[in-house]
Amino acid sequence: MSAQEELFHAFLIKYAEIGIKGKNRYLFEDALIRQIRFALRGAEGDFSVRKEMGRIYVEAKSGFDYDEVVERLSRVFGISGICPMMQFECKDFEDIRARVLEYARKVYPEGNYSFKVQTKRADKKFPMDSNEINAALGEALLEAYPTTRVNVYGPDVFFYVEVRERVNLYSKIIPGPGGMPVGTSGKAMLLLSGGIDSPVAGYMTAKRGVKVDAVYFHAPPYTSERAKQKVVDLAALVSRYGGPMELHVINFTDIQLYIYDQCPHEELTIIMRRYMMRIAEAIAEETGALALVTGESIGQVASQTLPSLACTGEVCHMPVIRPVIGFDKQEIVDIALKINTFETSIQPFEDCCTIFVAKHPVIKPNRKVIRRSEEKLAEKIDEMVKKAIETREVLSVSP
Amino acid sequence: METMEVYLDNSATTRVFESVRDIVVKTMTEDFGNPSSLHKKGVEAERYVKEAAAEVAGTLKADSSEIIFTSGGTESNNMAIIGAFRANRRRGDHIVTSTIEHPSVYNVFDYLEKEGAQAEYIPVDKNGRIDQEALLAAVNEKTVLVSVMYVNNEIGSVNPIGEIGAAIKKKNPTALFHVDAIQAYGKYRINPKKEQIDLLSVSGHKIHGPKGIGFLYVKKGTKLAPVIFGGGQQKGMRSGTHNVPGIAGMGEAAKEIYRGHEEKRKAMYRLKALFVELVGKLPGTRINGLEGEDSAPHIISVSFEGIRSEVLLHALEEKGVYVSSGSACSSNHPAVSGTLKGIGVKRELLDSTLRFSLSVFTTEEEIRYSVKVLGELLPALCRYTRK
Numbered sequence: 001m002s003a004q005e006e007l008f009h010a011f012l013i014k015y016a017e018i019g020i021k022g023k024n025r026y027l028f029e030d031a032l033i034r035q036i037r038f039a040l041r042g043a044e045g046d047f048s049v050r051k052e053m054g055r056i057y058v059e060a061k062s063g064f065d066y067d068e069v070v071e072r073l074s075r076v077f078g079i080s081g082i083c084p085m086m087q088f089e090c091k092d093f094e095d096i097r098a099r100v101l102e103y104a105r106k107v108y109p110e111g112n113y114s115f116k117v118q119t120k121r122a123d124k125k126f127p128m129d130s131n132e133i134n135a136a137l138g139e140a141l142l143e144a145y146p147t148t149r150v151n152v153y154g155p156d157v158f159f160y161v162e163v164r165e166r167v168n169l170y171s172k173i174i175p176g177p178g179g180m181p182v183g184t185s186g187k188a189m190l191l192l193s194g195g196i197d198s199p200v201a202g203y204m205t206a207k208r209g210v211k212v213d214a215v216y217f218h219a220p221p222y223t224s225e226r227a228k229q230k231v232v233d234l235a236a237l238v239s240r241y242g243g244p245m246e247l248h249v250i251n252f253t254d255i256q257l258y259i260y261d262q263c264p265h266e267e268l269t270i271i272m273r274r275y276m277m278r279i280a281e282a283i284a285e286e287t288g289a290l291a292l293v294t295g296e297s298i299g300q301v302a303s304q305t306l307p308s309l310a311c312t313g314e315v316c317h318m319p320v321i322r323p324v325i326g327f328d329k330q331e332i333v334d335i336a337l338k339i340n341t342f343e344t345s346i347q348p349f350e351d352c353c354t355i356f357v358a359k360h361p362v363i364k365p366n367r368k369v370i371r372r373s374e375e376k377l378a379e380k381i382d383e384m385v386k387k388a389i390e391t392r393e394v395l396s397v398s399p
Numbered sequence: 400m401e402t403m404e405v406y407l408d409n410s411a412t413t414r415v416f417e418s419v420r421d422i423v424v425k426t427m428t429e430d431f432g433n434p435s436s437l438h439k440k441g442v443e444a445e446r447y448v449k450e451a452a453a454e455v456a457g458t459l460k461a462d463s464s465e466i467i468f469t470s471g472g473t474e475s476n477n478m479a480i481i482g483a484f485r486a487n488r489r490r491g492d493h494i495v496t497s498t499i500e501h502p503s504v505y506n507v508f509d510y511l512e513k514e515g516a517q518a519e520y521i522p523v524d525k526n527g528r529i530d531q532e533a534l535l536a537a538v539n540e541k542t543v544l545v546s547v548m549y550v551n552n553e554i555g556s557v558n559p560i561g562e563i564g565a566a567i568k569k570k571n572p573t574a575l576f577h578v579d580a581i582q583a584y585g586k587y588r589i590n591p592k593k594e595q596i597d598l599l600s601v602s603g604h605k606i607h608g609p610k611g612i613g614f615l616y617v618k619k620g621t622k623l624a625p626v627i628f629g630g631g632q633q634k635g636m637r638s639g640t641h642n643v644p645g646i647a648g649m650g651e652a653a654k655e656i657y658r659g660h661e662e663k664r665k666a667m668y669r670l671k672a673l674f675v676e677l678v679g680k681l682p683g684t685r686i687n688g689l690e691g692e693d694s695a696p697h698i699i700s701v702s703f704e705g706i707r708s709e710v711l712l713h714a715l716e717e718k719g720v721y722v723s724s725g726s727a728c729s730s731n732h733p734a735v736s737g738t739l740k741g742i743g744v745k746r747e748l749l750d751s752t753l754r755f756s757l758s759v760f761t762t763e764e765e766i767r768y769s770v771k772v773l774g775e776l777l778p779a780l781c782r783y784t785r786k
Contacts, residue, residue, distance in 0.1 A: 221716065224713050225713075257783060260783055356785075
């Protein structure tokens with residue numbers, strides 16, 4: 001056991017935004033607790049996650065791996081800070097004094113810092129009030145560690161002491177991911193490809209508390225089993241943040257070939273994307289999702305120019321959320337690296353769909369022209385779309 | 400037509416013989432000792448190792464003491480090339496190979512170049528055989544090692560190893576001759592002494608043995624430096640606890656593959672000829688390399704005009720037929736096949752080439768089914784190209 005596991009047995013979870021949601025607050029807190037429990041599933045050790053007087057505590061009930069727990073908690077949306085805490089019983093001030101000195105010695109062994117003690121006395125039966133405790137602890141620290149100094153305006157270290165049934169002592173706040181707990185903002189359907197952008201878009205949507213399911217368009221033999229596996233792997237990585245996810249795999253080959261046969265080649269991509277949006281929307285409606293999510297970013301490729309976005313967007317009635325719309329590629333890559341999807345996204349399983357990408361695709365599609373081209377599909381396309389939706393494969397994905 | 404499963408990727412790996420499976424299970428569950436242990440369990444396990452060594456040595460008309468078991472073809476090639484170079488560096492720093500070797504040879508050459516070796520790469524003719532004149536011109540008194548593959552893994556071309564061995568030794572008797580026989584062992588009767596081979600690499604899983612096992616034949620008296628160090632097993636040449644299940648499986652596979660060898664070869668050649676004949680009738684197809692007995696009995700490289708190999712591969716997969724695009728080992732990275740380029744396959748066909756590889760399990764029904772499926776798929780796939 002390392003020093004950290006020895007010292008800290010519990011974590012105080014700080015949450016910013018959800019604290020201000022009035023009467024709905026408990027819904028948010030319950031969702032956060034649920035997500036924390038989910039994140040800790042499979043971690044070494046047993047934990048209790050509970051709410052107590054407007055706070056959420058994670059307590060280790062057995063041996064555990066400190067770094068693992070912090071890493072997992074820092075993926076839970078809604079958490080603004082993770083405070084590793086020392087928790088102890090106390091009979092009197094002497095207990096508190098001894099433990100605070102022990103804590104300071106172990107956590108800040110170098111001793112050269114300014115500090116402030118901030119006490120909250122929730123247990124009003126305790127004989128000293130907050131100010132008295134602050135003063136007495138400050139004095140004890142200065143005496144024990146003469147190289148430290150008090151600074152009440154801008155200290156290097158805040159020692160937070162909460163006197164409740166037990167005493168909570170912490171000084172470090174590890175930043176959480178922010179956002180809102182997943183499950184508090186409804187559900188959306190992500191169009192997930194094997195690329196870099198769509199997993200990031202899914203992550204960013206989940207960050208705002210939205211449960212994200214996904215749809216993937218598979219086109220065998222033009223896309224391989226490996227390409228599909230890669231998308232499943234990406235969904236699993238996103239679900240580390242967003243929780244368990246349903247992945248709808250659509251066999252898109254027949255539709256793609258039919259479009260290829262009937263429509264002008266420079267319009268293939270746009271028309272294909274319009275059908276992807278329609279299919280995604282139908283599945284969203286069927287499964288109770290309220291919006292679509294894509295990884296589109298204006299101008300990144302021919303099918304993502306503003307005229308192209310207008311043209312693909314017009315086929316849906318639901319809102320289309322495009323979280324990375326204003327990001328440059330590098331900004332998206334930075335997030336992909338942070339959430340660990342980048343390595344998977346760049347695996348080189350060649351996507352033979354390039355056959356369906358014209359060498360010179362339209363970059364300013366005219367909606368009227370595209371609609372007219374789509375009329376050439378009238379004979380069979382509705383039946384094909386229906387079949388694709390009905391025969392889809394639904395995979396349950398979790399980390 | 401009913402879908403049937405046809406595995407035509409036997410140059411990538413093979414299904415193990417049942418007798419191999421049995422001996423692997425037995426040495427994992429019953430006779431699981433460590434040959435280095437002093438007790439009975441150890442002695443029992445050692446017997447498997449000795450028998451396997453004798454078995455594989457026998458197939459090469461060699462002595463058991465000339466066999467070093469490794470983790471497979473890649474390790475054998477590494478051990479042979481690095482070990483020979485380091486042990487003989489005093490005599491020279493020149494090493495020679497061909498332009499169409501497997502990555503486990505050419506990447507080792509690459510590595511040794513960084514260690515100061517003078518590496519030379521000899522081109523091949525349009526049939527994938529090394530240019531012997533150029534090879535001989537390259538060998539000089541500083542040459543410590545020549546490494547030439549027996550059968551090419553992508554197109555099945557066969558080098559006249561005996562002729563090459565004799566010619567090298569005539570020019571520089573001290574130059575070591577290493578042969579990567581990973582695609583040849585089990586398909587050809589190899590006699591290292593006659594063919595003047597000093598080092599020969601073999602892999603188990605290409606001949607219906609387990610993965611993770613292979614061996615290097617090292618001719619008695621050959622100076623070789625070990626590349627793996629540890630407990631001194633295998634006379635210090637390859638430390639590490641003997642992989643007894645692998646070794647026993649390797650021995651069994653060698654025994655089985657060389658039992659009735661001539662008939663097995665003939666059967667494969669017959670199926671190959673049938674495949675070539677039937678595929679040849681399909682429009683837009685082209686066989687790469689030599690046909691008939693001038694090439695290996697199990698490898699057929701076919702280019703399909705106007706079709707992306709990967710698409711065809713996956714379309715075949717849907718029909719139960721498993722093949723490779725180019726070479727399985729080089730298809731993980733985007734660089735197109737060195738061998739196909741080396742033999743002058745047209746640029747537009749490089750990405751339109753599949754490798755079909757047979758084994759002793761392949762049947763005529765499977766061949767006919769596969770070609771029939773190809774015939775059905777090609778017209779549809781030809782229609783969809785990038786415009």
